[in-house]
Amino acid sequence: MVTVTNLHKRFGSQKVLNGLNLETNVAGIIAVLGPNGSGKTTLIKSLLGMVIPQQGKIAVNGKKIRRQSDYRQEIDYLPQIANFPGNLTVKELIGMIKDLRGKPARDKELIAFFGIENFLDKKLSKLSGGTRQKVNIVLCFMFDSPLIILDEPTSGLDPASLIKLRELLQKEKAAGKTIIITSHIMNFVEETADRILFLLEGVIYFNGSITELKTQTGQDDLEHAIAQILT
Amino acid sequence: MFKILKYSFFDLFRSRWSFVYFFFYLLLGLVLLFLNNDLSNAIITLMNVIIVLVPLIGTIFGIMYFYNSREFTELLLAQPIARKHIFLGQYLGVAISLALSLVLGLGIPFIIYGLLESSAIWDFLSLLVVGSFLTFIFTALSFGIALRFENKIKGFGMAILMWLFLAIIYDGIFLLLLMYFQEYPLEDFALAASVLNPIDLSRTLILLKLDISALLGYTGAVFKSFFGTTKGSIISFGVLLAWVILPVWGMLRLASKKDF
Numbered sequence: 001m002v003t004v005t006n007l008h009k010r011f012g013s014q015k016v017l018n019g020l021n022l023e024t025n026v027a028g029i030i031a032v033l034g035p036n037g038s039g040k041t042t043l044i045k046s047l048l049g050m051v052i053p054q055q056g057k058i059a060v061n062g063k064k065i066r067r068q069s070d071y072r073q074e075i076d077y078l079p080q081i082a083n084f085p086g087n088l089t090v091k092e093l094i095g096m097i098k099d100l101r102g103k104p105a106r107d108k109e110l111i112a113f114f115g116i117e118n119f120l121d122k123k124l125s126k127l128s129g130g131t132r133q134k135v136n137i138v139l140c141f142m143f144d145s146p147l148i149i150l151d152e153p154t155s156g157l158d159p160a161s162l163i164k165l166r167e168l169l170q171k172e173k174a175a176g177k178t179i180i181i182t183s184h185i186m187n188f189v190e191e192t193a194d195r196i197l198f199l200l201e202g203v204i205y206f207n208g209s210i211t212e213l214k215t216q217t218g219q220d221d222l223e224h225a226i227a228q229i230l231t
Numbered sequence: 232m233f234k235i236l237k238y239s240f241f242d243l244f245r246s247r248w249s250f251v252y253f254f255f256y257l258l259l260g261l262v263l264l265f266l267n268n269d270l271s272n273a274i275i276t277l278m279n280v281i282i283v284l285v286p287l288i289g290t291i292f293g294i295m296y297f298y299n300s301r302e303f304t305e306l307l308l309a310q311p312i313a314r315k316h317i318f319l320g321q322y323l324g325v326a327i328s329l330a331l332s333l334v335l336g337l338g339i340p341f342i343i344y345g346l347l348e349s350s351a352i353w354d355f356l357s358l359l360v361v362g363s364f365l366t367f368i369f370t371a372l373s374f375g376i377a378l379r380f381e382n383k384i385k386g387f388g389m390a391i392l393m394w395l396f397l398a399i400i401y402d403g404i405f406l407l408l409l410m411y412f413q414e415y416p417l418e419d420f421a422l423a424a425s426v427l428n429p430i431d432l433s434r435t436l437i438l439l440k441l442d443i444s445a446l447l448g449y450t451g452a453v454f455k456s457f458f459g460t461t462k463g464s465i466i467s468f469g470v471l472l473a474w475v476i477l478p479v480w481g482m483l484r485l486a487s488k489k490d491f
Contacts, residue, residue: 011490045490045491048308048309049308049314050305050308050309050490050491051490051491052488052489052490067487069311069312069313069314070311071311072309072310072311072312073311075309077309079305079306079309083301083302083305084302084303084306085242085300085302085303085306086302087242087245087246096238097306097310099234100234100235100307100310100312101310101311
């Protein structure tokens with residue numbers, strides 16, 4: 001699905017990605033973990049073409065993405081901070097994105113699933129952080145694309161919505177999609193992820209299942225296993 | 232690209248600012264016509280306002296729109312739309328809505344006053360064309376500055392400085408040079424210097440159109456003999472066009488390299 005070879009990115013003098021290599025060719029949920037500033041968001045934004053790396057190659061579905069945009073038709077993305085144009089209503093925003101993509105969408109189903117019907121006519125600037133995140137999730141999942149990239153999907157969600165999100169992820173996974181998630185909530189990662197990618201100093205430090213990570217570090221709890229790597 | 236243009240255009244259309252701008256021109260046109268009681272005089276006064284104000288409004292609007300729609304831009308960047316189309320669409324949305332406010336805001340009072348039966352119609356039209364050109368030029372320049380500077384305060388400062396330079400400082404330096412080297416024949420230099428600055432070029436074009444170049448003395452005669460010819464008009468039109476195309480091209484280049 002996604003192939004990354006020798007990816008280098010620096011912002012000014014700060015090196016963020018340092019020759020990163022990655023290959024994801026099986027469906028399932030991949031969690032990208034790492035301390036703050038380890039390059040998780042930079043990696044994700046490079047996949048989307050929002051950040052332009054200095055060196056290295058990225059291919060999605062076998063096609064190089066440099067200077068391309070059509071490949072994003074196959075990607076659903078949930079940004080970390082749900083910033084939307086504040087003067088639009090939820091309904092207008094959903095309509096606009098549908099119009100721009102020109103693809104059938106399952107927005108009604110997801111709106112009902114997350115219970116945000118009452119907010120459709122509200123302006124986005126008037127929504128609470130959690131509701132905004134739900135809108136963000138609806139926007140992301142409504143196109144049913146084979147590759148889903150989620151940057152901190154849990155932020156601001158209440159426990160009930162978190163359960164719904166988990167349910168949704170399992171459904172998408174069962175449909176054979178590849179889902180890439182970054183999160184700092186280890187419980188969430190442990191319950192959803194099939195594979196862990198641990199980023200440290202701009203390269204992938206660990207790539208394997210949760211069980212492998214636990215055996216390698218000799219810890220029986222994911223949080224401690226991660227902490228073990230960092231010390 | 233046209234979808235982005237459409238959304239940017241309607242976004243501006245819904246915001247109060249384009250109406251404020253429109254009503255400002257409407258009022259300006261009405262007041263000038265009322266005070267001057269004459270179309271040609273009103274056009275000359277209007278020119279002095281337009282030459283300075285249109286670039287300023289284009290600059291401020293462009294930079295404000297760009298910084299304010301950052302979220303929208305980021306949302307678009309994750310969609311299957313080419314970067315070039317996103318920024319070109321937003322640029323055209325802003326520039327077209329500003330140009331429309333100008334053309335409609337001034338056009339309506341002048342038409343009501345009886346412009347269509349007057350001989351001043353061509354002078355008025357060239358004023359609108361030049362004003363629209365200035366809108367497109369300065370919106371593109373301000374978009375480029377906004378792309379270059381992540382920091383809003385810095386970007387705003389640079390944009391105002393750019394306007395100040397082209398609208399005022401450039402003329403100051405130009406005059407100083409003319410005074411300093413007054414013993415030398417400076418007609419070619421003066422000609423080149425006014426063609427290179429879009430604001431000066433616009434002013435010269437309108438002045439010559441209004442047939443008041445006699446005020447400019449000998450230089451005016453040289454200007455008239457240059458701009459009056461087909462070659463002169465083609466060159467000045469080409470320069471105005473280049474002042475639109477080059478900043479847009481630079482803006483798109485900056486956009487294609489930027490990290491979001």
